[in-house]
Amino acid sequence: MEKNQVPDIVVARLPLYLQTLKTLENEGAYNTSSKDLGQKLGISAAQIRKDLSHFGEFGKQGTGYSIKYLTECLEEILHVNKTWDMALIGVGFLGHAIVNFQGFYNQGFRIKCVFDSDPNKIGQIVAGFEIMDIKNLEATIKENRIKVAMITVHAENAQEVTEKLINAGVKSILNYAPIVLKVPTGIQVQYINPIIELQHMTYYLE
C-alpha cells in the first residue's frame, strides 16, 4: 500500500486491536496489556507493542493500557473518530443483508445511499433507504462527498461500477464481487470473498 513509514501489514492489524478493545470494554474491563490482547487475538505481545510503537506511546510500564484511552487513540489513527458516509451498489440478497446490518454506526460508518440498476428495485424502500437508480450514482455521490463504497453487484459489472465510483470521488472500496478491481494509485480496495477463505481452509483438510 501507499503511505510510507508504517507497513500496511501493521495498519491491517489495528482494527483487530480496536475490535478486541471494544469487546473488553463491553465486558466491563478498564485496563488491558499487550499480553492480554495477544492471548485474545492469538498473536504475540511483542508484536502488539511493536505495532503500537509506530504511532506513539499509549501504555504505562507495569500497568499496561487504559482500554478507553487506547481505543480513542486507535480510532483517531484509523480516522474512525468520525462517521464515514457510505454508498452501497447492488441490492441483491447480500446488499439487502448489508443495508440491514446494524453494526456500522458505532465503528465509524453509516450507509448514506443505496443503488441498483434493476428498474423493479429502483424506488423500493429497504431498511429505510430508497433504492436509487445507478444512473444517478455519480451525481449523488459527488453531492454527498461520499468517500467510501461497498460493491455488491455481479462480477461482470463490478469494474464498471468501480470506475463510476472513482469518477465520483470515492477513495475506498469494499468489494464483494469475486474479481480483482483495476484502480489507480491512491484508491484503496479491500475484498470480501467467502470462497477464497473456504478454499484456503480446505487446503489443510483431508
Add this chain to the structure above:
Amino acid sequence: MEKNQVPDIVVARLPLYLQTLKTLENEGAYNTSSKDLGQKLGISAAQIRKDLSHFGEFGKQGTGYSIKYLTECLEEILHVNKTWDMALIGVGFLGHAIVNFQGFYNQGFRIKCVFDSDPNKIGQIVAGFEIMDIKNLEATIKENRIKVAMITVHAENAQEVTEKLINAGVKSILNYAPIVLKVPTGIQVQYINPIIELQHMTYYLE
C-alpha cells in the same frame, strides 16, 4: 498455520490464482502466463512462479500455462476437486443472503444444513432448506460428516457455537461474527468482517 513446507501466506494466494483462471476461462482463453496472471492480480510474475513451484511444475517454458490444466492442478492442491458439504449457523439477514448465494457449488462447496436457535425460525424453509433447531446441530453434523461450517450468529454466541461444531467434527470454520474464536490446533478458522476492512482503508483517508 500448521502443515509445514509450504508457507500459509502462499496457500492463501492459491484461491486467488484459481479465481483468476476461472475468469480467464469464462472469457474464452486457453493459455496464460505468470506475467498475465500477475498483472490481473496486481502481484509480480516472479511471486506466482515461486508460489506454484512449491507444488510442482505446471507450465511450459516459452508458452506459459494451460488454463485448464493449471485450474485442475490448483483444485486438487486446494482439495476442491470434490464438493464439501457445509453447515450454516444463524439465519439472520446475513445467513439468509448466504443460503441464497448461488456461487458455492462450482467452487467446491454446497450448503447441506442450516441451523438457528429462534423458535420462530425453526421449521421455516429458506431457499429450499428447512431451518433446523440448533439443539440438533451436533447429531446432524456428525451424521452427515460435515467438516466445514459458516457462523453467522451474534458475537455473543459465536464461541459457544464454535465449540459445538468442533465437538461434532467440524475442522474448518468461516466466522462472520466480529470476535476471534478460541480453537484447538488442527482447526482452521477464517474471518469475514467488513468493519475491519473498512477501518483498514480509512487509515489512508484524509
Add this chain to the structure above:
DNA sequence: ATTTCTAAGTTAAATTTATCACAAAACAAT
C-alpha cells in the same frame, strides 16, 4: 539450421516482518 523471442523454474540477494531480550518505569507489599 540458426536466430530471436518468450516464459518457466530456481538460486541468490534484498527486503520485510516478527521475535527476543533488556533497560526503565510503575506499583504493591513488606
Add this chain to the structure above:
DNA sequence: ATTGTTTTGTGATAAATTTAACTTAGAAAT
C-alpha cells in the same frame, strides 16, 4: 526505603517473504 513483580517501548537479531537475475527450454520466424 527496599524488594519483587509486572509490563512497556525499543534496539538488536532472527526468520520470513519477496524480488531479481539467470539458466533452460520451447516455439516462431528467417
